[in-house]
């Protein structure tokens with residue numbers, strides 16, 4: 491089974507691409523979804539976050555207040571690293587468990603949808619990597635709209651990641667997601683063909 495990483499920058503279109511791949515029957519392991527599951531109420535990571543960041547990041551129902559924590563960490567690299575140090579080991583362990591499940595099921599290919607693939611030195615062990623890119627202008631525009639952020643907040647979140655241009659240089663395959671979605675899907679079809687024929 492080949493593990494194919496799917497990455498890019500925040501709001502460049504990974505989930506959109508992953509949704510298309512899922513429709514083709516390809517299994518997707520989604521790091522953002524897993525990162526939410528590992529901080530659910532009752533999970534050890536949530537207690538560790540409470541100890542590290544205080545009660546202000548927990549809401550009345552005992553859940554993680556993602557907005558407050560996001561505001562804290564995306565403007566402060568030390569705090570972001572503190573959060574990563576808590577969550578990432580749980581996220582990677584679960585990604586590995588899911589990959590193993592698909593391997594045993596006899597899958598030929600699995601997608602690791604992982605925004606921080608390069609920032610975490612490909613710890614998830616992707617053998618090939620697809621990077622989804624857009625111009626910085628489009629990225630900020632889509633991010634502000636999707637997450638209801640100001641321009642300054644959106645810029646902060648972009649700055650918390652490795653520059654997209656650098657990821658593009660490291661990629662095995664680059665998907666240009668500036669155009670209409672159909673053009674993105676056509677690029678994915680071509681990449682899939684190559685991956686499945688290798």
Ligand SMILES: CC(C)(COP(=O)(O)OP(=O)(O)OC[C@H]1O[C@@H](n2cnc3c(N)ncnc32)[C@H](O)[C@@H]1O)[C@@H](O)C(=O)NCCC(=O)NCCS
Nearest residue numbers: 499500521522525556559560563574577581605606650651
């Ligand atoms: C800070 C948190 C609470 C903000 O939650 P929020 O609901 O606003 O964002 P969400 O989780 O949907 O992430 C949206 C995007 O932000 C970017 N992002 C998330 N975490 C990080 C991070 N640690 N470093 C850089 N970018 C990040 C990614 O591109 C991601 O797709 C949350 O992102 C979080 O817990 N992050 C730490 C876990 C993590 O690293 N997740 C990324 C996948 S491993």
Ligand SMILES: Nc1ncnc2c1ncn2[C@@H]1O[C@H](COP(=O)(O)OP(=O)(O)OP(=O)(O)O)[C@@H](O)[C@H]1O
Nearest residue numbers: 500501502503504505506605632636667669670671
């Ligand atoms: N080709 C496109 N044309 C117009 N809008 C698009 C296109 N691709 C994605 N979008 C929109 O841009 C936003 C970001 O896309 P998406 O959520 O797929 O990004 P992402 O890389 O998964 O983001 P994140 O890492 O932050 O979760 C979404 O609101 C999505 O609907």
